[in-house]
Amino acid sequence: MSVVIALAGNPNAGKTTLFNELTGARQQVGNYPGVTVEKKQGICVSEAGTFEIIDLPGTYSLTAYSLEEVVARDYLVNEKPDMVVNIVDASNLERNLYLSVQFMEMGIPVCLALNMMDVAQKRGIEIDVDRLSELLGIPVVPMVARTGKGKKELLAQVAKGIDKPASPLFISYGQDIDKALDEMEEIIEENHFLTDIYPARWVGLKYFENDTQILELGATRDQETADKLMDIGEKLQRHMSATLDVHPEGMIADQRYGFINSVLKQNVIRFAYDRNRLQ
Ligand code: GDP
Ligand code: K
Ligand code: MG
Secondary structure (H helix, E strand, O other): OOEEEEEEEOOOOOHHHHHHHHHOOOEEEEEOOOOOOEEEEEEEEEOOEEEEEEEOOOOOOOOOOOHHHHHHHHHHHHHOOOEEEEEEEHHHHHHHHHHHHHHHHOOOOEEEEEEOHHHHHHOOEEEOHHHHHHHHOOOEEEOEOOOOEOHHHHHHHHHHHOOOOOOOOOOOOOHHHHHHHHHHHHHHHHOOOOOOOOOHHHHHHHHHOOOHHHHHHHHHHOHHHHHHHHHHHHHHHHHHHHHOOOOHHHHHHHHHHHHHHHHHOOOOEEEOOOHHHHO
16 A cells, blocks of 8 residues: 655645655646546655655635635545645745644644745745744654755655654633533543544534534534534634624634744744844
């Protein structure tokens, strides 16, 4: 059985460039089943091993707001690739990591390809790659996909990371949401509610995010448990709207960015000034 690597990232992070760099002429283009979203696959033959590479649709998030997001998510949970290589734009790290933390919350093994290092450097953005890797608990490889720089190291890290199970990233969403999530998690675990597919806490989060796909799937599987979760979700929604004038959905996005910023602030990123201009 071949090792399957899914390439994922925000639009314009350099996914196609890296895909071409890895697979060369060994490419095949089709569609994801049932939809008109393009699916590219290819084979990467390297010193580190032979990998099957799947190009996932470019997305900013993993909710169910767009067809691309649903396709990417379905692929990840149904096909279970051995690893996600998440290509991020190093010159726009905060924004790009929003998707990365969502892979990590799903418990999917991720390797971060920190692309556009040339652009970041030109803009005076310095990134402590080792520190970022340590704080996120995943491999991080600096790259310039356009020139192929970092490709060898990326493949070495991918080979090293295969078969290493990832535990889902835990982000605190604040007292109100965390408490409701704990309550949901217990019900979800007790009833084995979608836990064959997703981590329990992630399922709970989707009820707060009003994720139509998960809500429908859950109701089809086990209406009684789904109703219980809906009740908890609605109760929290009412409480938060009344006391904080926010929706859980907005709070979840805010806290994800909060988590990302707390990582970046720990000496991961530095914006160097152009000294010549100051003189
Ligand atoms: P995708 O939308 O993620 O598939 O991104 P593309 O691979 O199409 O890349 C978007 C643009 O960024 C293209 O013009 C690429 O040539 C360029 N690009 C990709 N990687 C790099 C890089 O490391 N450095 C620089 N400067 N440009 C890059
Ligand atoms: K593009
Ligand atoms: Mg592309």
